[in-house]
Amino acid sequence: NAGVTQTPKFRILKIGQSMTLQCTQDMNHNYMYWYRQDPGMGLKLIYYSVGAGITDKGEVPNGYNVSRSTTEDFPLRLELAAPSQTSVYFCASSPLAGGPSWTQYFGPGTRLLVL
Amino acid sequence: DAKTTQPNSMESNEEEPVHLPCNHSTISGTDYIHWYRQLPSQGPEYVIHGLTSNVNNRMASLAIAEDRKSSTLILHRATLRDAAVYYCILRPMEYGNKLVFGAGTILRVKS
Numbered sequence: 001n002a003g004v005t006q007t008p009k010f011r012i013l014k015i016g017q018s019m020t021l022q023c024t025q026d027m028n029h030n031y032m033y034w035y036r037q038d039p040g041m042g043l044k045l046i047y048y049s050v051g052a053g054i055t056d057k058g059e060v061p062n063g064y065n066v067s068r069s070t071t072e073d074f075p076l077r078l079e080l081a082a083p084s085q086t087s088v089y090f091c092a093s094s095p096l097a098g099g100p101s102w103t104q105y106f107g108p109g110t111r112l113l114v115l
Numbered sequence: 116d117a118k119t120t121q122p123n124s125m126e127s128n129e130e131e132p133v134h135l136p137c138n139h140s141t142i143s144g145t146d147y148i149h150w151y152r153q154l155p156s157q158g159p160e161y162v163i164h165g166l167t168s169n170v171n172n173r174m175a176s177l178a179i180a181e182d183r184k185s186s187t188l189i190l191h192r193a194t195l196r197d198a199a200v201y202y203c204i205l206r207p208m209e210y211g212n213k214l215v216f217g218a219g220t221i222l223r224v225k226s
Contacts, residue, residue, distance in 0.1 A: 004158075031212055042202065042216030043159065050212070058213075090158045094212065100166070102206070103149070104214055106158030 002026050004107035006091050012113045013081040021076040021110050023091030031094040032074035033058075033104070034066065036087040043090060049074055081114045088112070119203045124221040127193045135188040135220055137203030142183050145208040150177065150188050152199040153219070159202065162188065166208070198224045 007022045025032065030051050035043035035058075045058030049068040063085060065077040074093075078085060091107040120138040127133040139148065149164040163170055163177045165186070170177040176189040190197055202219040 033213070035216075040218070042218050043214075044216070045213060048213065092158070096212075100147075102147075102212075103161045103164070104151075104159075106160065109156075109158050 004091055004093055004105050006089075006107040006110050008110060009108070010111045010113075012115060013078075014115060015081060015083065017081050018077070018079050019081065019112075021078075021089055021091075021112075023074045023076070023107060024072050025074075025091075025093040025105070026072065027093060027095075027105065028071060029093035029105075030071070030096050032068065033092040033094075034064070034074070034076045035090045035092065036060065036085075037090060037109075038087050046076065046089075078112075083114050086112060086114045119205060119217055121201075121203050121217065121220045123218070124223065126223045126225065127190075129194060129224055129226045130192050133190040133193045133197070133222065133224075135190075135201050135203075135222065136185065137187070138185045139203070139205055140184045142205055143207070144183075146205040147208060148177065148179060148183075148186050149204045149206050149214065150175070151202045151204065151214070151216075152197075153202070154196075154199045159216075162201070164206075193222075193224045195224050195226060198222055 004025045033048040034046040037043045044060045047066040049055045089110045092104045094104045150162040151159040153159045165177045178187045200219040
């Protein structure tokens with residue numbers, strides 16, 4: 001299993017440009033998540049999805065959009081990039097909620113710089 | 116979500132045990148205690164979790180206080196590869212499908 005994969009690894013955007021961060025998991029997990037991590041800080045949840053066609057906002061959703069058309073993929077869209085969106089973005093997945101063995105699996109991250 | 120408190124940073128010598136503390140005085144009876152770590156330039160990875168009893172796995176041990184208001188992650192022999200940020204996170208047992216990350220503890224390991 002590749003686990004959770006993210007592309008690209010690094011990207012530079014100009015202010016106002018748009019882009020999509022890709023995330024794919026091959027563990028057949030229902031739940032998928034997008035986090036951002038600013039320097040020296042913990043991760044903050046942007047959006048999450050409990051299954052294909054179902055998404056919900058996390059702590060910091062403004063400026064982002066998501067969709068979930070398949071179990072495997074959960075892309076994150078930035079429509080009008082702003083310098084405040086400079087961050088490292090992590091995608092994660094997990095099996096159904098609850099249960100003693102539940103845990104989350106993270107991708108390697110996408111580093112985004114908005115200039 | 117119940118809050119956790121961890122030291123900002125800790126330092127250890129290689130080959131020695133490391134005890135990383137976490138306070139969670141407002142923990143509810145059905146919160147799991149999860150530990151994740153984040154190696155430099157990588158995504159977080161699961162380390163261990165527990166509910167009431169102490170837990171051991173190949174990576175670490177988790178010691179949970181009897182009143183569950185604190186816990187300690189134990190790395191039995193720190194290596195340079197264990198240098199990372201360690202996060203202590205509480206997760207509700209039922210329908211707990213999100214993790215709330217604090218700033219964690221930066222562990223530095225000296226050779």
